Amino acid sequence: MKVMKFGGTSVGKPERMHDVASLITRDNESKIVVLSALSGTTNALVAIGDALANGDKREAKQKIDALNEHYQNFINNLLSTDAAKEKCRTIIAEHFEFLNIILKISFNEALNKDILAQGELMSTKMFSCYLEEKGIKHALLPALDFMTIDSYDEPQVGTIKVKLSQLLNQHKDIQLFITQGYISRNAKGEVDNLKRGGSDYSASLIAAAINASVCEIWTDIDGMHNNDPRIVKKTVAIEQLSFDEAAELAYFGAKILHPASIWPAQHYNIHVKLLNTMQPDAKGTLIVEEAGSVGVKAVAAKDGIIAIKIKSSRMLLAYGFLRKVFEVFEKYRTSIDMITTSEVAVSVTIDNDTHLAEIIKELEPFGTIDIDKNMSIVSIVGNEIAKTENVLTKLFDSLSDVPVRMVSYGGSPHNISLLVPSDDRTKTLQVLNKGIFGLE
Ligand code: ASP
Numbered sequence: 112m113k114v115m116k117f118g119g120t121s122v123g124k125p126e127r128m129h130d131v132a133s134l135i136t137r138d139n140e141s142k143i144v145v146l147s148a149l150s151g152t153t154n155a156l157v158a159i160g161d162a163l164a165n166g167d168k169r170e171a172k173q174k175i176d177a178l179n180e181h182y183q184n185f186i187n188n189l190l191s192t193d194a195a196k197e198k199c200r201t202i203i204a205e206h207f208e209f210l211n212i213i214l215k216i217s218f219n220e221a222l223n224k225d226i227l228a229q230g231e232l233m234s235t236k237m238f239s240c241y242l243e244e245k246g247i248k249h250a251l252l253p254a255l256d257f258m259t260i261d262s263y264d265e266p267q268v269g270t271i272k273v274k275l276s277q278l279l280n281q282h283k284d285i286q287l288f289i290t291q292g293y294i295s296r297n298a299k300g301e302v303d304n305l306k307r308g309g310s311d312y313s314a315s316l317i318a319a320a321i322n323a324s325v326c327e328i329w330t331d332i333d334g335m336h337n338n339d340p341r342i343v344k345k346t347v348a349i350e351q352l353s354f355d356e357a358a359e360l361a362y363f364g365a366k367i368l369h370p371a372s373i374w375p376a377q378h379y380n381i382h383v384k385l386l387n388t389m390q391p392d393a394k395g396t397l398i399v400e401e402a403g404s405v406g407v408k409a410v411a412a413k414d415g416i417i418a419i420k421i422k423s424s425r426m427l428l429a430y431g432f433l434r435k436v437f438e439v440f441e442k443y444r445t446s447i448d449m450i451t452t453s454e455v456a457v458s459v460t461i462d463n464d465t466h467l468a469e470i471i472k473e474l475e476p477f478g479t480i481d482i483d484k485n486m487s488i489v490s491i492v493g494n495e496i497a498k499t500e501n502v503l504t505k506l507f508d509s510l511s512d513v514p515v516r517m518v519s520y521g522g523s524p525h526n527i528s529l530l531v532p533s534d535d536r537t538k539t540l541q542v543l544n545k546g547i548f549g550l551e
């Protein structure tokens with residue numbers, strides 16, 4: 112059994128949804144198909160929730176109506192018979208009724224999660240209507256019946272496995288299952304989600320839970336590229352990545368894959384393939400345990416980074432200093448991405464500024480604190496990077512015009528990270544494309 116996940120743009124237009132139906136019926140292997148919401152929908156639902164949180168019911172209502180109109184047109188073009196359209200409209204109407212009821216009651220965070228869940232619920236139901244019209248036998252698996260997160264917001268593969276296999280056992284005659292990405296139930300049994308972009312994570316958790324033959328992530332680009340195709344002109348798809356390399360790339364900026372989606376696949380050793388719905392026969396990128404080749408494979412950038420420098424006032428990095436610094440970050444559940452030290456100072460980066468003020472306040476007794484906001488981490492990722500000929504020379508030669516604030520090398524054999532001002536991020540990716548990959 113395999114898992115095939117399709118993102119928002121792959122189901123974002125009726126004709127794209129038709130393509131998905133052909134892609135999932137190309138072979139006879141039984142499969143679980145995981146769908147995102149139609150592109151734009153989750154953003155619209157976030158905006159509806161924001162309007163309600165601000166008490167602006169008129170704006171929320173306008174946004175709900177606009178979304179409803181979009182879905183009505185979508186259904187019209189997705190389906191051909193009047194009977195199928197009518198049936199689908201009735202199903203979708205329930206979701207809009209639900210959104211309209213929320214307008215009338217007092218808003219809270221749990222309701223907001225209910226709002227966010229509507230996108231995946233609707234996309235899968237509409238897709239199911241289309242499969243039904245086409246006479247393609249399938250079953251809808253409600254993700255809210257098996258995808259759970261614990262009180263730390265962490266999904267547990269073991270629990271998901273038990274629940275999912277019970278559901279699958281109820282449909283022994285079915286080969287094709289459709290389910291929602293992103294949505295889950297939390298420890299309190301409420302509707303929740305795996306955070307933005309979380310459908311990839313759903314797919315990989317499901318693949319781990321059923322011990323899938325492969326977890327295919329279908330998007331609109333032919334795999335992970337050596338650089339950001341939106342920023343540099345010439346990029347090439349990477350054929351094979353190890354789980355470790357893919358995790359670094361996903362975490363440090365490659366938008367194609369949700370960073371958390373690597374660990375379930377890695378832990379349960381499920382092969383992941385990144386494939387292109389527009390070019391279904393292109394090779395894409397294979398992510399497995401082995402890296403396949405040695406050397407630098409890709410660069411990626413992550414914005415919104417904050418650098419914090421703590422210059423010790425008297426103790427020249429006496430023992431225990433780093434522990435005290437780390438404890439402050441631990442206390443506020445804020446993870447550190449990069450770290451560099453000198454004899455008298457330590458610099459760290461974080462990407463979450465929720466508790467920045469409290470963190471600074473608690474660090475102040477240790478020495479002088481400097482904060483740099485609007486920074487970007489540029490990561491150079493590969494396998495045994497040090498074995499790439501002259502890697503550091505190439506790197507620093509290309510960076511001669513970039514004000515690099517931090518460098519981290521040697522923490523893992525797969526990564527060199529640089530911290531640069533976000534204003535220089537584009538230039539950095541461009542010069543590295545030439546300097547390291549010889550691409551303009
Ligand atoms: N629909 C959700 C989002 O837009 C989840 C996903 O597509 O992965 O974030």
Ligand code: MG
Pocket residue numbers: 118308311367369
């Ligand atoms: Mg995505």
